[in-house]
Amino acid sequence: MSAKAVPTMADIDQVFAGITRQEGVRYTALWLNEAGFRKAQATAQVDISAYLMFYTTDALSLRNNNCTAQEMRERQEKWISLYKDAGAPIESAYIVTAFGCNLQGEVPIADTVAAARHIIKLAREHEFPVPRIMLADTVGWADPEDVKRRVGAVRELAPDVSIGLHLHDTRGMGAANVYAALQMGVDMFDSSIAGLGGCPFAAHANVHGAGNVSTEDMAHMCHEMGIETGIDLDALLEAAQVAERVFDRPLAGKLMHAGRPNRHPVNNLVISTDAGAHRDST
Amino acid sequence: MSAKAVPTMADIDQVFAGITRQEGVRYTALWLNEAGFRKAQATAQVDISAYLMFYTTDALSLRNNNCTAQEMRERQEKWISLYKDAGAPIESAYIVTAFGCNLQGEVPIADTVAAARHIIKLAREHEFPVPRIMLADTVGWADPEDVKRRVGAVRELAPDVSIGLHLHDTRGMGAANVYAALQMGVDMFDSSIAGLGGCPFAAHANVHGAGNVSTEDMAHMCHEMGIETGIDLDALLEAAQVAERVFDRPLAGKLMHAGRPNRHPVNNLVISTDAGAHRDST
Numbered sequence: 001m002s003a004k005a006v007p008t009m010a011d012i013d014q015v016f017a018g019i020t021r022q023e024g025v026r027y028t029a030l031w032l033n034e035a036g037f038r039k040a041q042a043t044a045q046v047d048i049s050a051y052l053m054f055y056t057t058d059a060l061s062l063r064n065n066n067c068t069a070q071e072m073r074e075r076q077e078k079w080i081s082l083y084k085d086a087g088a089p090i091e092s093a094y095i096v097t098a099f100g101c102n103l104q105g106e107v108p109i110a111d112t113v114a115a116a117r118h119i120i121k122l123a124r125e126h127e128f129p130v131p132r133i134m135l136a137d138t139v140g141w142a143d144p145e146d147v148k149r150r151v152g153a154v155r156e157l158a159p160d161v162s163i164g165l166h167l168h169d170t171r172g173m174g175a176a177n178v179y180a181a182l183q184m185g186v187d188m189f190d191s192s193i194a195g196l197g198g199c200p201f202a203a204h205a206n207v208h209g210a211g212n213v214s215t216e217d218m219a220h221m222c223h224e225m226g227i228e229t230g231i232d233l234d235a236l237l238e239a240a241q242v243a244e245r246v247f248d249r250p251l252a253g254k255l256m257h258a259g260r261p262n263r264h265p266v267n268n269l270v271i272s273t274d275a276g277a278h279r280d281s282t
Numbered sequence: 283m284s285a286k287a288v289p290t291m292a293d294i295d296q297v298f299a300g301i302t303r304q305e306g307v308r309y310t311a312l313w314l315n316e317a318g319f320r321k322a323q324a325t326a327q328v329d330i331s332a333y334l335m336f337y338t339t340d341a342l343s344l345r346n347n348n349c350t351a352q353e354m355r356e357r358q359e360k361w362i363s364l365y366k367d368a369g370a371p372i373e374s375a376y377i378v379t380a381f382g383c384n385l386q387g388e389v390p391i392a393d394t395v396a397a398a399r400h401i402i403k404l405a406r407e408h409e410f411p412v413p414r415i416m417l418a419d420t421v422g423w424a425d426p427e428d429v430k431r432r433v434g435a436v437r438e439l440a441p442d443v444s445i446g447l448h449l450h451d452t453r454g455m456g457a458a459n460v461y462a463a464l465q466m467g468v469d470m471f472d473s474s475i476a477g478l479g480g481c482p483f484a485a486h487a488n489v490h491g492a493g494n495v496s497t498e499d500m501a502h503m504c505h506e507m508g509i510e511t512g513i514d515l516d517a518l519l520e521a522a523q524v525a526e527r528v529f530d531r532p533l534a535g536k537l538m539h540a541g542r543p544n545r546h547p548v549n550n551l552v553i554s555t556d557a558g559a560h561r562d563s564t
Contacts, residue, residue: 059547105545141543143506144461171543172499172536173506175458179426210540217454224425224455254454258492261423261453263387265341 016045032064034075034082041086050088052076052122052131054115055096059103060138064096073118080126092132092164093119098150100141109153116154120161132162132188137177140170140210144180151184164188167213169195169252174213175221182227191215194240195252214253216240220260233260298327314346316357316364323368332370334358334404334413336397337378341385342420346378355400362408374414374446375401380432382423391435398436402443414444414470419459422452422492426462433466446470449495451477451534456495457503464509473497476522477534496535498522502542515542 012029019027028049029040040046054076055061055069065072083090095115100107116133123130135150142150151163165181167174167189178189195214216236222229240256250257294311301309310331311322322328336358337343337351347354365372377397382389398415405412417432424432433445447463449456449471460471477496498518501511522538532539 100543100545102544103547105547139543140540143503145507169536170540171502172496173457173503175455176461176503179458179461210536214454220453221425221455221458225427254452254492258422258452261382261421262384263382265385265387 012039012043012046016043019045021045034078037079037082048086048088049092050079050083050086050090051134052079052090052093052119053096054093054118056107056111056115057097057101057104060097060101063103076122077126080122080128084126084128090123090128090131092134094134094136094166095119096136097138098135099137099146100139102139109150112150113153113157116157116161120158130158130161132164133158134164134166134188134190136166136190137168138166140168140173142167142177143173144176147177147180148184151181151186155184162188164190166190168197168210169213170210175217178213178218178221182222182225189213189218191218193236193253194243194256196243196247211252214240214255217253217255220255294321294325294328298325301327303327316360319361319364330368330370331374332361332365332368332372333416334361334372334375334401335378336375336400338389338393338397339379339383339386342379342383345385358404359408362404362410366408366410372405372410372413374416376416376418376448377401378418379420380417381419381428382421384421391432394432395435395439398439398443402440412440412443414446415440416446416448416470416472418448418472419450420448422450422455424449424459425455426458429459429462430466433463433468437466444470446472448472450479450492451495452492457499460495460500460503464504464507471495471500473500475518475535476525476538478525478529493534496522496537499535499537502537 016027016029021027026047026049027045029043029046031037031040032053041048053072055065055072058068058070061067061069061072065075067075080090095112097104097107098112098115112135119133120130133154135154147165151165154161154163163186165177165186165188167177167181169175181189190212191214192212193215195211195217197211216233216239219229219231219233219236223233237256237260240251240253244251244253244256298309298311303309308329308331309327311325311328313319313322314335323330335354337347337354340350340352343349343351343354347357349357362372377394379386379389380394380397394417401415402412415436417436429447433447436443436445445468447459447468447470449459449463451457463471472494473496474494475497477493477499479493498515498521501513501515501518504511505515519538519542522533522535526533526535526538
C-alpha cells in the first residue's frame with residue numbers, strides 16, 4: 001500500500017461507465033483525500049460508501065498523505081463534514097497499519113486502541129453513529145494471536161461497535177488470521193477475488209504490498225466450518241477464473257486451482273470390490 | 283499424493299551419495315511398500331525413520347497400494363516385523379486421508395478414530411510403544427474446526443499419545459489448520475521448504491496434490507506468536523531461496539518473497555519531523 005501502488009482515480013469515469021449494473025450490488029470506490037472523494041461523488045453510478053482513515057504511524061501517513069498521523073486526524077474532520085454535506089452515512093473507519101508498519105516498525109497495541117478511541121470521540125462530537133472500526137493489516141504483520149489481542153483490546157474499549165479486518169496474505173498467515181478473527185466473532189473482512197493485489201510473480205524481492213486474502217478461499221473456509229456467508233461459491237470461483245484470464249498470470253487463489261472437494265465422487269472404486277465390507281472392521 | 287505423483291525410489295543411491303552430511307541432521311527416506319523399505323535399508327547413509335501407514339478409504343488404498351484399506355492394515359503387521367528385525371523403533375503411524383478423500387468422498391470421524399484405535403491395538407499386540415499418530419490431510423480437505431474435532435477425538439481415545447499433522451495448503455487453509463492444531467497442543471507438523479510439492483503453475487485444473495504447508499512460513503508464524511521452534515529462520519529462508527533457484531519457478535512460500543517484518547527500520551521518517559510529539563496525543 002505504498003503511495004506508488006495506489007491506483008489513481010484518473011480513469012474512474014471510464015471504469016464506471018463500463019459497468020453493467022446488477023440489482024443488489026453496490027459499486028463503491030476508494031479515495032485517499034478530499035479531491036478523490038469529490039471525484040467519486042461526481043462520477044455517475046458510484047455508490048458512495050463513506051469511510052474515515054486513521055494512521056498509527058507518522059512514517060506511513062507522511063508517505064501516503066504527506067502529513068503526519070495527527071494532521072491526518074484533523075483532515076478527517078473535513079471528511080466528516082464533506083460526508084455530512086453529501087448525506088452519506090459514515091459506514092466504516094479504517095485504522096491503517098493497525099498491526100505494524102514497514103517504515104516505522106512495531107505499533108504498540110495502545111496506539112491501535114488510541115486510534116479507535118479517537119474514532120469514537122469524533123462520532124460523539126460530530127453526532128454520527130460510531131462506524132465499524134476496520135483494523136487494517138496494511139503490510140502483513142498480523143499473526144493470529146495478535147489479531148485476537150488487538151480485536152480484543154478494541155472490543156473492550158467499545159463492546160457494541162462492529163469490528164472488521166482488512167487482511168493481506170503477505171507472509172502466509174492470512175487464513176490463520178481470518179480464523180483467529182472468526183473466533184473473536186469478527187464477521188466483516190476485506191478480501192479480494194483470487195487474492196488480487198500485489199504481484200508476487202513480478203518482483204520477489206522487496207514486495208511491500210501483497211494481495212488481500214482471497215475472497216473465495218475464505219468463503220470456502222467459512223462454509224466448510226458451517227458458517228453461512230450467503231455467497232454463491234461457484235459464481236465466485238467463476239469470477240476468480242475470469243480475473244485470472246484478464247490478468248493472464250497465475251493468481252494467488254488456491255481453491256480456484258484445486259477445485260471444491262467432491263463429497264460424493266461418482267467414480268467410487270469401492271463399488272467394484274468387496275472392500276466396503278471391511279470399512280468398519282476395527 | 284496419487285501414485286503417479288509419488289517419486290520412485292529408483293535413484294535413491296545417487297541422491298544419498300550426493301549428500302554432504304551435517305552433524306545433528308537426520309537424512310530419512312519414505313517408502314510405500316516392503317521393497318521400498320528394503321531399498322532404503324540397503325542404501326548407505328539413510329537414517330531409517332520407521333513408520334506405519336493406514337488408509338481410511340479403500341479407494342485411495344487401491345490406487346496407491348493396489349489393495350484395500352483392510353489389506354493394507356494386514357500388510358502393516360509385516361512392516362512391524364521388518365522394522366523389528368531391522369532394530370528400527372516405530373516412530374510414527376500415518377492415517378492417510380484422515381480428513382476426506384477425493385476418490386471416496388467424506389471420511390467419517392469414526393473412521394479416523396478407528397484407524398487410531400487399530401494403531402494402538404497393534405502396538406499392544408506387538409509390544410512396541412504407541413508411535414506418534416500422524417493425521418494426514420492428504421488431499422487438502424481439512425478445515426480448522428475439523429482439525430480440532432479430529433485431533434480432539436483421537437486425543438480422547440489416547441490422551442497420552444503424541445498427535446502430529448501432515449497438512450497441505452491445497453485450498454488455502456494450511457496456515458489456519460496449523461493454527462487450529464497449535465490451539466489443540468499439536469507440536470509436530472510435516473511441512474516443506476517453500477511449500478514444495480505439487481505444481482500450481484503447471485496444471486491449474488484437477489490439481490489433486492498441492493504442496494505441503496511451507497516450513498518457513500509456519501516457523502515464522504510460530505515465532506511471531508512467541509512459540510519457540512529452535513529453527514534458524516534466516517537459514518531456512520536461505521534454503522527456500524536455494525530451492526526456488528533449483529526449481530527455477532516461483533514457489534508458494536510467502537515469507538521468502540515478502541521478507542521478515544523489520545521491527546526497527548533505520549529510515550524512520552519521524553526523526554526528521556516533529557510528528558513524534560503527536561503520537562500519543564489522544
